[in-house]
Amino acid sequence: MKLKKALRASLVVVIVLAGLGLAAKIVLMDVSSVPEKSDSGIDFAAIDLMAGEEPGSLPTAINRVMILKGIFPAKYVIAGGAPADYHNAMPSYQVVYTDTTVVIDPVCGEETMRKKSARGAEYQFYTVGFDAAQRAMRKAQLIVLTHEHYDHAGGIPDSPYRDEILPRTVVTAEQADSKWIADAGFTPAMLKAVRHLSYEKYHRLLPGMVLVKTPGHTPGHQMIYVRLRDGKRYLLAGDIAWNTDNIRRLTGRPLLVSLLLGEDRDLSANQIRWIHDEIFRRPDRNVRLVVFHDYDALEALVKAGDVGDGFQL
Ligand SMILES: [Zn+2]
Known part of the structure; x- marks a missing residue:
């Protein structure tokens, strides 16, 4: 009994x-809850206007080099998972002007990647891509970061040309204050040597290039809007989403992942809604959405001729 x-x-x-x-x-x-309407306060028309200039001053191309390709388990990328895992891209970008260039998101070196990656993670590191990004930074007028995570910023502290490129590296006030910048390898001395930038909502870096403040994924996160001379437009959305599926399905990262990253989930959710409503669902605006880690979407843009394969050196 x-x-x-x-x-x-x-x-x-x-x-x-x-x-x-x-x-x-x-x-x-x-669980992920993306609101019905975005309160991010981002105004597409204002950004596009800011990016517009005398057509002659606008950039002519946007290029990418691939530095890493791996597998991104769907259960970490999107709340509730997906039928298949995603391909994870780590590219760097180059915006080309008639007489100058800008490099966006220099990916860290192979050693840093090995140290930071989850144990057992399988990926391919392309030294050729890393070297091209490094050479491009020596020639670039500016280097700019969507945010201060090592896979977007570590190519500067890891650079063999570090002292040469630091004074042309634009670091926002929020990025400089973020705990992640040290995690990416920046020492206080390196941060002293960079070019500091403070701005309110939007900042026109150069003709045809507008920074859009979007804290959430990290405190220093920003999107980069690019308008080319031929009328093509691009939104480099950084890591607001890790895959276009997050936008398509209006579903953010799992809560556990956000907690581990220390994200502001509410801000990110509102940004996902904004990108969905103002870019993804507006083909009339002629804006190509570039989700940094979405390998398949990026390679489709390369195939379509919208993003150039390789850097101009
Ligand atoms: Zn990130």
């Missing part, structure tokens, strides 16, 4: 624990 009771009690405990586990799994891994 007693034994039966004890068995029943432990069965109840097991069921309760399993229930709690399931509830925790749902909350931590499956």
Whole structure:
């Protein structure tokens, strides 16, 4: 009798624990709430106007080099997962003007990547791409970061030409103050040597290039809007989403991932809604959405001739 009771009690405990586990799994891994309307306050028309100039002053091309290709498990990319895992890209970008260039998001070196990657993560590191980005930075007028994570900024502290390129590296006030900038390898001395930038909402870096402040993924996150001379437009959305599916399905990262990254989920969710409504669903605006880590989407842009394969050196 007693034994039966004890068995029943432990069965109840097991069921309760399993229930709690399931509830925790749902909350931590499956739930994401993107609002019906974005309160991000970003005004597309204002950004596009700011990017417009005498056509002759606008950039002529945007190029990418691939520095890493790996697998991004869908369960970490999008709340609730997806039928298949995603290809993870780590590219760097170059915006080309008639007489100058800008490099965006120099990816860290191979050693840093090995140290920072999850154990057992499989990826291919392309030294050729890393070297091209490094050579391009020596020639670039400016180097700019969508945000201060090592896979977007580590190519500067890891650079063999570091002292030469630091004075042309634009670091925003929020990026300089973020704990992630040290994690990416920037020392206080390096931060002293960079070009500092403070701005309110938008900042025109050069003709045809507008920075759009979007804290959330990190405190120093910004999107980069590019308008080319031929009328093509691009929104480099950094890491607001890790895959276009986050935008398409209006679903952010799992809560657990946001917690580990220390993200402001509410800000990110509003930015996902904004990109969805103002870019993704507006083909009339002629803006190509560039989601940094979305390998397949990026390579489709390269195939279409919208993003150039390789840097101009
Ligand atoms: Zn990031």
